[in-house]
Amino acid sequence: MLEEKISGIRAQLDAAIAEAKNPSDIEAIRVQYLGKKGLVTDLMKELKDVPNDQKKEYGQKINVIKKEAEDKIKEAIAAIAKKAEEELVNSAEQYDITMPVDFTGEGSYHPITLVQREVEEVFASMGFTIEDYLEIVDDYKCFEALNIPKHHPARDMQDTYYLDNGQLLKTHTSAAQNAIMRKYGAPLRAVFPGRCFRNENTDACHENTFFQMEGMMIDENISISNLIYFMKTMLSEVFKQDIKVRLRPGFFPFVEPGFELDISCLICGGEGCPSCKNSGWLELCPCGMIHPNVLKAGGIDTDKYTGFAFGLGLTRLAMMRYGIKDIRDLNSGNLKVLDQFKNI
Numbered sequence: 001m002l003e004e005k006i007s008g009i010r011a012q013l014d015a016a017i018a019e020a021k022n023p024s025d026i027e028a029i030r031v032q033y034l035g036k037k038g039l040v041t042d043l044m045k046e047l048k049d050v051p052n053d054q055k056k057e058y059g060q061k062i063n064v065i066k067k068e069a070e071d072k073i074k075e076a077i078a079a080i081a082k083k084a085e086e087e088l089v090n091s092a093e094q095y096d097i098t099m100p101v102d103f104t105g106e107g108s109y110h111p112i113t114l115v116q117r118e119v120e121e122v123f124a125s126m127g128f129t130i131e132d133y134l135e136i137v138d139d140y141k142c143f144e145a146l147n148i149p150k151h152h153p154a155r156d157m158q159d160t161y162y163l164d165n166g167q168l169l170k171t172h173t174s175a176a177q178n179a180i181m182r183k184y185g186a187p188l189r190a191v192f193p194g195r196c197f198r199n200e201n202t203d204a205c206h207e208n209t210f211f212q213m214e215g216m217m218i219d220e221n222i223s224i225s226n227l228i229y230f231m232k233t234m235l236s237e238v239f240k241q242d243i244k245v246r247l248r249p250g251f252f253p254f255v256e257p258g259f260e261l262d263i264s265c266l267i268c269g270g271e272g273c274p275s276c277k278n279s280g281w282l283e284l285c286p287c288g289m290i291h292p293n294v295l296k297a298g299g300i301d302t303d304k305y306t307g308f309a310f311g312l313g314l315t316r317l318a319m320m321r322y323g324i325k326d327i328r329d330l331n332s333g334n335l336k337v338l339d340q341f342k343n344i
């Protein structure tokens, strides 16, 4: 009697699976056989009325058909998925890949890229080479070669993302200074843009991922006047107008003396707004004369050469150049923001 029921269920199940065309058909079959009121589940409920001496044998047979139904349903799901994938691949062959593409969805350069290229052009025209550098660097390049030994308090100013292997995400483009000095020796003029990472609380003018552009000029008789000249030329070329700047003392272990170069906030005209933390000034470009220890670490003869370096906040420059009020818009990936730069 039980055997008859089981073979009836098996035949029915096989027929139903053979007919199934999509995942919802299979789900209906699963409910019909293995669901709470399913045919196989009902068999198990009958177990309580079976005489005790036959319970074990009865139970084993039900378990076999239950397992068989589960396996068949699993196989059917896999087979249907495979068939759907094959159909998709076959239908893809029907596309003509030689058809001309509709370019109405054309992209645009990111505003930071646009500003980066402008600044690069200005410096290239003044004889600077443009260098590329790594985003993952070691402690020596990011700190020690820059006169920031281990446990120096200046490290606290750049909350660093360390990797498990001891390397770190570059916190500033100054991390490339040593490699570039070693690559070219003196005299040298180079700018090197790059992405920097700091574990910062974000606000309208701070991001945890932002761009800087470092610049270095090393030669005989280089002084602060050279530094100021290059900074002013760059800003007037980029903004195509006179920009109010102020220079105040700034401390960075890798320069001596060091300065902070701020520009008057172009978003609020110097009145004060969230983009400039209500100060009317935006910290844009720390700079200074390269510390002799840093030159020495880069293999430069400090009796003969001096140099200046600056670390331009490229992301902030892009904000000022295009009137972007919140730095976070630049990393948002929001196409509405980026679309505005299509025709630039």
Ligand code: FA5
Binding pocket: 171, 172, 173, 174, 198, 200, 205, 206, 207, 208, 210, 211, 212, 214, 252, 255, 258, 283, 284, 285, 286, 287, 288, 309, 310, 311, 312, 313, 314, 315, 316, 327
């Ligand atoms: C530095 O990173 C130094 N390496 C700069 C330097 C280079 C000094 C060479 C002297 C000589 P600072 O941490 O201040 O300094 O960053 C430089 C600029 O990067 C800032 O003025 C600002 O424009 C930009 N910047 C820094 N942190 C952020 C941030 N979280 N979000 C956006 N821009 C930032």
